[in-house]
Amino acid sequence: MTAEIITIGDELLIGQVIDTNSAFIAKHLNKIGVSVYQITSIQDDKEHILNALKEAENNVDIIILTGGLGPTKDDITKKTIAEYFNDTLVLEPSVLKNIESIWSQHVRTQLLQVNKDQALVPSQSKVLMNTLGTAPGMWMEKDEKVFISLPGVPYEMENLIQNEVIPKLKKKYKCPYILHKTLLVYGIGESALADRIEVWEDALPSHIKLAYLPSLGLMRLRLSTKGFDGEFLKKEVQNQIDQVIPLIKEEFAGLEDEEGSVEIIIAKQLTKIGKTLAIAESCTGGSVAERFTANPGASAYFKGGLVTYSTESKINVLKVSKSKIDQFSVVSAQVAEAMARNARKLFQSDYGVATTGNAGPEKGDSDAEVGTVFIAIATENGVYSQEFNFGNSRIKVVNKAVNKALEMLLKEIFKN
DSSP, rough: EEEEEEEOHHHTTTTTTTTHHHHHHHHHHHHTTOOOEEEEEOOSSSHHHHHHHHHHHOOOOOOEEESOOOTTOOOOOOHHHOOOOOOOOOOOOOHHHHHHHHHHHHSSSOHHHHHHGGEETTOEEEEOOTTTTSSEEEEEEEEEEEEEEEEHHHHHHHIIIIIIIHHHHHHOOOOOOEEEEEEEESSSOOOHHHHHTTHHHHHHHHHHHEEEETTTTTEEEEEEEESSSSHHHHHHHHHHHHGGGGTTTTTTEEOOOOOHHHHHHHHHHHHHHHHHHHEEEEETTTHHHHHTTTTTTTTTTTEEEEEEOOOOHHHSSSSSHHHHHHOOOSSSSHHHHHHHHHHHHHHHHHHEEEEOOSSSSSOOTTOOOOOEEEEEEEEEEEEEEEEEOSSSHHHHHHHHHHHHHHHHHHHHHHTT
């Protein structure tokens, strides 16, 4: 079973808005065994939409559109879909009632006709009720093909995908089981890793595919397979994982959670062992903490964080001694360790993580070379740090520092 995702909106094509909808939809389709054949972004233009629908119908079984369902004149998706199906728009009372309910509860301005017109849907469509907004989702079928139109507002689309679209697709189709397992590998480049595991990779069964997914300071090895015998596939993939881990023992950090990434693995482990975390950041500017707080339920294990970017804030807020900074420099192992230790003490947490460095382009308050970063981990048993040089690109330095901090923390908490 294959699908195409079509996102509609000029704002996507000029880079004003980043398309996160496609990633969300693709991920949830993949979970139920639907393979995404293509993702297409197009203009708010009738002919462009019509051509995209025709091409998608020729290629896939399921077509999912997002965007273009608002109340303004530039939102033409609904009218264009009706034209594609030689259909007309009709008033759907249940949608109008939903719009009026939302207006009475949350909107102070008058309900205009353009808002009421959002209750107009193609007569052949099945309405997917959008309880979080005024634009309904629409489900239409033609020659065994399914066409689904969803609002472009991310939280509205996500709600409809999870509660309407996926359950209906699972009921309509018998899809194969798709399995992905991703190994997290730190401290080795793509070519060196490929050379080390070449014999193992060449011996992989034909139904198991391997992908290298590099990012700054982190490599993901993803094993993928699909079929109708889920238990057999799980055993096959696990057998391959058991074979490759000894080849990357020193660099292997764990398996990526299917619902997220490194920080979610850390979060689950901290919750499991009943431990907490605090973070003190300088050169990473809060990026490490953000990786945790972006996920629901972080307050269960994340006690707090400080961005002590200036030397003064390290002294006045984090209580790093001025004499230590004067003696060793603000970018040093000693200062990183003091930051981690004091963050742990300040927030009364079990683990403390700290970053300090020169991300560039200027050296700032230290003579350390641009790209120099110290990362420290503090626990009840003491504190340790490591020095790195991540190059001279500011973005690269920051992102590598974030990934390395997560790697060090991951390895530390899994000692328990």
